[in-house]
Amino acid sequence: MAVIYDRVALIGLGLIASSMCHAIRRAGLAREIVGYARSAETRATAREIALCDRVTETAAEAVAEADLVVLCVPVGAMEAIAAEIGPHLKPGATLSDVGSVKRAVIDAVAPFVPAGVHFIPAHPLAGTEHSGPRAGFAELFDNRFCILVPVAGSDPAAVARLADLWRGIGSNVDEMDADHHDLVLAVTSHTPHLIAYTMVGVADELRRVTDSEVIKYSAAGFRDFTRIAASDPTMWRDVFLHNKDATLDILGRFTEELFALQRAIRLGDGDHLHAYFTRTRSIRRSIIEAGQDTDEPNFGRSKAKKT
């Protein structure tokens, strides 16, 4: 594949940025990748593992002359970093991000985007429970969706070019409106994460059942929640603070449904439970058919164990 951007600057060098690094290199989509992270430790690690072609000491330095700048910091840090780099962006450059919330990021970043710079928010729906510059791998985005959220006046050619980059690193690209994005993600990601965090917290608090038993017997279902609940705390704090309305809306629906099932248990209404559980089973089938998960039992864990 041909080079799409001469110089790409990644601001923030966590799981997503480091995976972008590996994936952009794999596909040869940039001549140079420059990286910056606020933490000196992260910058040192990035240099040690030769993550980017160059790691700069300031964000301004990283974005200078970059054709594409991608903000890969927690949603709550977007405003400050946008203010910092805004004056240093090259005319004609594209500014994007990978935040899990889009309305709040647009509100935070847009005021700092100079005329002549294309601001195209984006959100790759990919991640693992690991974080930091060492967590990245080139295959993270393969067959996952990246949602582009063009704002009013986004240049179609600049959007198409950014879409090419995401396709080039393995993603399927969709476009969506910011508010719709935030609602869809509240259902598919934000609320599930909050619930997983809660369940793991309950298990931790439960003194009658010792921690060691909960851990020992976690294979019965609980461990799948712990994977989700092991994700980066700062990133997730910011997601909930910045997608508050949609998350609270979906949470309200969740507790309504949970109370209905709780009532069925209390009243011994087996038919209600059975009908509910039968309906949810079919959704799993659709996800497998859509190619968004493996049909291997336990995600193929038992296969992994055998090797």
Added chain:
Amino acid sequence: MAVIYDRVALIGLGLIASSMCHAIRRAGLAREIVGYARSAETRATAREIALCDRVTETAAEAVAEADLVVLCVPVGAMEAIAAEIGPHLKPGATLSDVGSVKRAVIDAVAPFVPAGVHFIPAHPLAGTEHSGPRAGFAELFDNRFCILVPVAGSDPAAVARLADLWRGIGSNVDEMDADHHDLVLAVTSHTPHLIAYTMVGVADELRRVTDSEVIKYSAAGFRDFTRIAASDPTMWRDVFLHNKDATLDILGRFTEELFALQRAIRLGDGDHLHAYFTRTRSIRRSIIEAGQDTDEPNFGRSKAKKT
């Protein structure tokens, strides 16, 4: 390994029984495995894939002359099957089960156990989202726990023999009191399953977000819930109906915690959220260290994709 039981009878031929079949054969722990399932279709499938040495037309026939009889039916079906086979159990035989709830199974089965038969309830903490006789595989119990729940007067030699069988098919064996088992499992398994079912149900009901979007973008966290929520509806209906008190107790704690987090989101209390998410992350680490899950990102899904 040497033969532990001459004849093993498995009653109910779903995921657990079919996996036991494969695992017992792999280790050569029984001279003969006899199977029975209530559904003619299941019996036909079991014969077609040569799951057991012999599939009988009645449960009575299956247990006659068996040294070990294992009830592998949903918890709600235990009483009827115990009544049916009770009179046909061989003196000196061991009667066990694999139900996910133990107090209710003991109450249902014990009255039908004739003098001279050793009743030793058990619960292998293993499973996948698949069900039926074709779903079984020999490795299901490898490195998983099987909890034995001996009742008053259980013969230690009979308990030791059953423990040998479970170890022989790959499990670690623990002993526990029935009520404690039911509480631990309410935390590690039953409540997580109910929550996963609920979240999947919410997504399904949400009309503003179309089904296809929820499925398309499921990789953001939701799909892990769908795996859990794809488990057998009859089995899970029975679990909740028969472990009602412990499940309602843990559910009450869960909603308390969830409301506290919901309030923190509403009030914008980022410190509360961050502290909570940091604490839950460490539990994941403990589970990896205890060997109860893989540290591969996404359970090694990306690796599986590459093959």
